[in-house]
Amino acid sequence: MKKYLIIGSGFSGSVLAQQLCENNIIHVVEERSHIGGNCYTEKDPETGITLHQYGPHIFNTDNVEVWNYIQQFCEMVPFINRVKSVYQNQVYSLPINLHTINQFFQKDFSPKEARSFIESLSDTSIEVPKNFEEQALKFVGKDLYKAFFHGYTKKQWGCEPTELPASILKRLPVRFNYNDNYYAMPLQGIPRNGYTEIFEKMLDHPNITVTLNKKITAEEIDFSEYDHVFYSGPIDAYFDYKYGRLGYRTVFFEKFTDEGDFQGNAVINYADQEIPHTRIHEHKHFTPWEDHEQTVYFKEFSKETEENDIPYYPKRLQGDIEMLEKYSEEKDKLSNITFIGRLATYRYMDMHHVIAEALETAKRFR
Template sequence: MKKNRFLIVGAGFTGAVIAERLSKKQDCEIVIIDERNHIGGNCHTKRDDETGVMVHTYGPHIFNTDNRKVWEYINQFCEMVPFVNRVKTVYNGKVYSMPINLHTINQFFSKTFNPKEAQNFIETLGDKTITEPCNFEEQALKFIGKELYEAFFYGYTKKQWGCEPSELPASILKRLPVRFNYNDNYYNTQLQGIPRNGYTDIFEKMLDNPCIDVRLNTHFSYEGDTLDYDHIFYTGPIDAFFGYKYGRLSYRTVYFESNIVSGDYQGNPVINYADATVPYTRVHEHKHFTPWENHDKTIYFKEFSKETSEADIPYYPKRLSKDLEMLELYQNEVKKLTNFSFLGRLATYRYMDMHHVIGEALELMETDNYLRNETT
């Protein structure tokens, strides 16, 4: 009986989960390729040579989910140390707690509200003239009013997305971004943590199987790389796969300026900078993501956002109306293909957190027929 041969394009979480599941469920041959010189995609971590700090190479990644199945799956490959992400925001020379909570409201307005008083007060701030918000700005104004919007959302959002918030869809701000208690946990999810030995260690364990052949610094070619495989799982940019025949989908990307100093730079893992006059969006200090470790020196990164060029790594899909129209054209092309699966953030042009990516890949491996060895 001939072994099934699979090609996986991309060694991030989507590709790694697919490879791991296939290798456990059937006798097959799996080739996983990635253009970068490392596994792990944007979740790649490594220790900084000078400080010894475990660095999240492409920005902070705190694993959080309500999906018990995903949590149990990832914990097979690591010790997930409980971690609560407490983000601060600097605006107009003062430090505030984020997301907006009871402490933020009382500090910003110099009040001593209890939860009910704060809720009633915020309701008076919302713009009652906006019934059906048409964009991000109107959605925020309807929820929290002009003062909080301009302080914590306008400048930060403009820097992050490179356009006026009024140009962004209202769906980006799906619900009221306010808590009427003193809970400053950045996430609402029940299961939160950071792997003790970093994320790269997880990928190494997931891909440690003799039937998995990892090839780095390898570019995918549709003409040359598909004939020898029974199925191809593609996790790269959907527009790149088709040679940008309908144009390039728009993304924002980020870049970093790093510095090393002695001691503790900012006393917190992440501090946002909401003022539009500050060129960077946030500063992350990575020693605070591993509070169980001790380091004499520290490394911190100023994070900047910009439009994605041909040489950049795409991070956040903008999903403006023109993008969605173009996306539909590419998705119609995907439907014409056989023996291909497009999944993950780039291949589906959706913003997805780690747990979403893992959950999608696990579901595909459970519900489809790739785990059945039917090739003879």
């Protein structure tokens, strides 16, 4: 039997552990006090509501293999994320759809009329968008860009939209019908009992040992003790930030408890730049199959990641990409270690991408 060290117990680490444990000894090390990474959920002791402690996670994918795999460890209840956005005291539907367009411009367009109208607003002088702002102006024109993207983006990313890559906006569709499903993926849901149950089942095996509250640095790893090491933490942290810190945005929350229903929806964005929070999520709406007299909601704020913060979203500005190349060169010099997951590869990855990557990686080490 081989002996593997897995650093991190999010989806990358937990899927690897589950896939490799039958014929190998697995030691999972986690620096936090719980397993599951940013997907960790727990019951609120006051209200009994399941809380997504690090922000909302709605599982959505077009990968049937991943969908079937995850359901070995939970009952995935269908869930449609219908996001709203508040701009200048009006509530709109996101992503931008026919309802949004008609409401915003006070029209009653048909799908064809709306498409032609939006095309007429497009900045045709932009042939190949060089950044987020140009992509938006070419996509929806200046009015919708200003309303739904400009202020929100500055709050979320902490920089001018002109500094961000155009690729960020390519994930946001415009629909010329009344479909207000935030995601376009065919398979969408939330685990009935929360995400933590998934990680508990994945790591429940006699060949798997989990150590919590332990942070491992490169200097502390004794490679001779393990046949291979899998690392899912930040790549710059592994190399002790020798070339500097890669840019990440992090989020923090203000928690509120109230009676009844606070906002009537799971997620509402706040697009005005003057409002400091980016969105409010009300967690009982993520489990509509449950009945709660009270409610818990979180105001979410975004800021630059500092030394003791949890990194969330890689910024991938030009300086970050240049720094990443240096870290990647260092990584390529190493043997006996695999860097896996969002932080270790410095990429934006949804849950299903992370799981698919871990499943594929595990095939090489069975």
